[in-house]
Amino acid sequence: MDLSLIIMQLFSGIALGAVLVITALGLTIVFGMLGVVNFAHGALFMIGAYAGLYLASLTGSFWWGLLLAPLLVGAFGMLIERVLVRRLYGRSVDDPLLLTFGLSYILVEGVRIVFGSDGIPFPTPSQLIGVVDLGFGFFPKYRLFVIALVAVVLLALWLMLEKTRVGLIVRAGARDPQIMRVLGVDIGRVWLAIFGLGVGLAALGGVLAGPMRSVNPEMGTLVLAEAFVVTVIGGLGSIVGAVVAGLMVGVCISMVALFAPEMATIVMFALMAAVLLVRPQGLFGLKGRA
């Protein structure tokens, strides 16, 4: 087995990890800030793919789909927060979990009714068809684009949370919403925006996954499981954790795929079990939170 194959395999793992990061990010942000475990995350990922496909065919451009679908689905997420999730704040964590679990079934069935249960083709944008020679192997242009976009989104998120006034309010709100209220901050609006952001990120993941997989109503099911594994390994609520864990899981899957390909799915659950044994709160999780 030559070195270039191993490097190529590592690189595939990082690319796969980037997709995992983007799906886990929305889940972990919503939990970290709102304490809501969003079981509809996978379904909203799927909705994002369908919305992206629909908008792309409507406008004739993948790029409009990529831009508009997360915004629209994010707005839909805000509607869900305002109408459904908001009523359950302050109750046990199980209640919003059950609510979003039910919601995921409604969304999947809804899409089946509107678009049918067959897969729908989602063409790769013409500018990104083909492969690039990386020196150690050929890699699809589109997947390179996904890595770059995920990096940009992460940077933007970090800047927003760490360097802006809004970010300050968000971080403070996650720590102590009571004090924020006393200080005159309308924390309800912050939660609304955060939920919308989380859902928008799920949708972005869906649009990005569209050209790599067939788009179908069940495409979110596996994604939800993957996002949870990444979130749990990284620590529920930790953004850094989601990034590190996402890349770690991606590389693990990839290396296992090289030596024992039939174990490629199982390995992420094994990794999760191993991490939980050593650090029950996850790699970057706070004690008592997970």
Add this chain to the structure above:
Amino acid sequence: MPSYNRPGPGGISRRNALLGASAGIATLAMPRLGRAADETIRIGFPTPLTGPFAAEARDQVKCAELAVKLVNDKGGIAGRKVELLVRDDKLNAGEAATRTLELIEKDKVHAVVGALSSAVQLAVNEVTRARGVIYVSISQSDTINEAKDFSKFTFHEALNPHMTTAAVARQTLKKGMKVAHLVADYAYGHEMLRGFKRAQAAIGADTVGEILHPFGAADYSTFMPRLMSLRPDVLCISNFGRDQANAIKQAVDFGIKQQMKIVVPVILHNQRLAVGPDVFEGVVGGANYYWGLETQNKTAAEFNAAFRAANGGAIPTDYGAYGYSGVGSLLMAMQAAGGTETDKVVAALEALQYDLTKGPQHYRKCDHQSVQSVLVLESKKKSAMANDSDLFAIVANDPGADEMLRSCSELGHAT
């Protein structure tokens, strides 16, 4: 999603009243079937209506319903109407066994047709053969032909991996070629791999690598570097349903088609539709049926016409045709037997010569495998398609012959 609605505690709320009302309507719509004096002939039909094979399963149901309708339109069998009882097996062997048991014990079906996964059909077969109920399987399997899983009640209408892979290999492999395999890690994949390797041995093509992938995987990118480093002439991708669409799509993204030819044991109509012509262009695979056969086969033209008439001009698909011929051959045998008495129907099936979708077929005596033609198809380039349904070119149409099958003695049957 089917569910067992249980009214919650407390008095009659509006929700409970609605539940009760809808349950009542459901009961009216589906009259109880336990009545022994009922003259209706009931055929159980478990198939994975939900999950990654949902598209294929739905076509099976449509075609099975068509076969039933055509018989009922002609007055049924010996004056009795035929009814199809469709159940969702969720692509799960346990679920399928439970549903089949229910069909037999509660709904008192006279025979079972269906299943779409090699593992699930074996579970259905376990239940039916233990209870002496006829089962016509319409999912690919080699195992079901073997003496171990066989019973006189077990019939196999679908092609089996041995027939399919041999036909595909004959068209695509040559002596000295290097072949790599990407295989779904479950019964179907393993059987296809075995079939291909047997065909390769006969042709003289070498295997340079085998990669098993987890069933139902969404991402195949991590298998691609290894497959490319093997530098094969042909890549055989042996998986089914959405796995096929995703694996081929991602292989194409990695530029695999520039290096090697992609071959699949069974090229799926619905999956080709799901990822588009550019991705599938040039992919070669086997099939039991393709609607385009109508230009060279009269039966296919008639079957297409009947399906179009019943489904608003739509065309039948590969796995759909299995639903039609599986139920259709069973009903023909019941017609010949003059009813549903199991031993007589088994004898009638064994003696049956039928031509329902694509030319003459019959069930071989020793293992009840349907001897039938095998198509080899190549996915067309977008510019070569005459219309949206013009998906494949027919590369070969091998007529059915006993020599295509493994011999009865090899399968362990007394000869």
